[in-house]
Amino acid sequence: xVQLVESGGGLVQPGGSLRLxxxxxxxxFSSYSLNWVRQAPGRGLEWVSFISSSGSPIYYADSVKGRFxxxxxxxxxxLYLQMNSLRAEDTAVYYCARxxxxxxxxxxxxxxxQGALVTVSS
Amino acid sequence: xxxxxxxxxxxxxxxxxxxxxTCRASQSISTYLNWYQQKPGKAPELLIYAASSLQSGVPSxxxxxxxxxxxxxxxxxxxxxxxxxxxxxxxxxxxxLTFGGGTxxxxx
Numbered sequence: 001x002v003q004l005v006e007s008g009g010g011l012v013q014p015g016g017s018l019r020l021x022x023x024x025x026x027x028x029f030s031s032y033s034l035n036w037v038r039q040a041p042g043r044g045l046e047w048v049s050f051i052s053s054s055g056s057p058i059y060y061a062d063s064v065k066g067r068f069x070x071x072x073x074x075x076x077x078x079l080y081l082q083m084n085s086l087r088a089e090d091t092a093v094y095y096c097a098r099x100x101x102x103x104x105x106x107x108x109x110x111x112x113x114q115g116a117l118v119t120v121s122s
Numbered sequence: 123x124x125x126x127x128x129x130x131x132x133x134x135x136x137x138x139x140x141x142x143x144t145c146r147a148s149q150s151i152s153t154y155l156n157w158y159q160q161k162p163g164k165a166p167e168l169l170i171y172a173a174s175s176l177q178s179g180v181p182s183x184x185x186x187x188x189x190x191x192x193x194x195x196x197x198x199x200x201x202x203x204x205x206x207x208x209x210x211x212x213x214x215x216x217x218x219l220t221f222g223g224g225t226x227x228x229x230x
Contacts, residue, residue, distance in 0.1 A: 035219075037166075045158075045166065045209055047219040059217040095165055107213020108156040110177065112165035 002026040002111045004096050009116030016086050020116055022079040022096030030054075030074040033099040035109060036081050038092035038118075048094070049081065053103050064090075086120045093117050124148050124212050128222035136230045139200045143225045145193040145210035154214035157186055157195045160224075161206045169208075170195065197227075205229045 008020040022034070036048040049070040050059040058070055069082040079096050094116050097109035125148040135141050145155065153173035158166040168177045170186035173193060183198045197204055210222040 044224045045160075045211075045221040047211075047217075047221065050216060050219070061218050100168070100171060106171070107154065107211075107216060107219055108168055108171035109158075109166075110168050110171075112167070115165055 002098070004098065004111055004113035006094065006096055006113040006116035009094065009118050011119045011121065012086055013122050014087060014120055016120070017082070017084045018086065018118060020081040020083065020094055020096075020118070022081075022113055024077045024079065024096075024098075027098075029077040031102045033103070033105040034072065034079045035097045035099065036070060036079075037095045037097050037109070037112075038090075039095070039115075040089075040092045043092075046092075050105075051079070052105065083118070086118075088120050091118060091120045123218055124151060124215055124220055126210055126212055126220050126222040128208075128210055128225050130225060131223065132226040132228065134228045134230050135200050137200055137202060141197050141200055141227065143195045143208055143210075143227075145188075145195070145222050147191045147193075147212055147214075150190045151212045151214035153189050154212055155186070155188065155193045156211045156213060157184075158209045158211065159204075159206045160209065166209065200227075200229065202229055 003025045005023045033052045051070045067085045071080045096113045098111040099105045100108040100110040127146045155173045157170040160166040174186045207224045207226045
C-alpha cells in the first residue's frame with residue numbers, strides 16, 4: 001500500500017524556519033517525481049514545488065522561490081521541504097504528493113499525504 | 123502562468139441528479155487537465171487525469187471531457203458521498219502547475 005506521511009509542521013514566528021519531511025512507503029520511491037502542494041485555511045490548492053525522481057530538475061512557485069528548498073533522499077525514501085524566511089501568508093496545510101507516471105511525470109498526483117499544518121504567527 | 127477558472131463556485135443538487143462542473147484554461151492546454159475531489163479535513167484524491175481518463179478505483183459515475191481550453195467534470199448520478207469540493211488542475215506547463223478555485227458540491 002502506497003503511503004506518504006508528512007511531519008515537521010508547527011507554529012513558527014515570521015522570519016523563522018521549518019523543515020517538513022515526507023516519509024514514503026509501498027512503492028519504488030526512486031522512480032517517482034514528487035511535489036509539495038499547500039492549502040491555506042479555507043482556501044484552494046496551491047502547487048509549491050516539484051522534484052524529479054533523480055533530484056533534478058527542481059521547480060518552485062514564484063511565491064516561495066528563494067525561500068523554500070525541496071530535496072529528497074532516495075536511500076531513506078524521504079522528501080523534504082526546507083522553509084526559510086517564513087511569512088504569515090505561508091500558513092497552510094502542506095501536502096506531499098506523488099506524480100502518477102513515475103519518471104515520465106505527467107503532473108497528475110495519484111497519492112497524497114495527510115498533510116502537515118504550518119502556522120506562521122507571532 | 124496559465125489561469126484555471128472553475129464554474130460554478132458552488133452548487134446544490136439532489137441524490138440521483140446529473141451535475142457538471144466546468145473548467146476553463148486561459149490558454150490551450152491540450153488534454154493536460156486533471157480533476158480532484160477533496161472532502162473536509164482530508165487530502166485531495168485524483169478522479170480524472172488527461173481530461174477523460176478515470177483513475178483506478180474511481181466510480182464510473184464520474185467522467186471528464188474536453189480539450190484545448192474548455193473542460194467538464196460530470197457526475198452522472200449524484201450520491202451522498204460525492205459531497206465535496208472539486209478542483210481542476212492543468213499540467214501542461216511546469217512551473218507552475220495551477221489549480222482552479224474549486225467547486226463545492228452540496229447534497230440537498
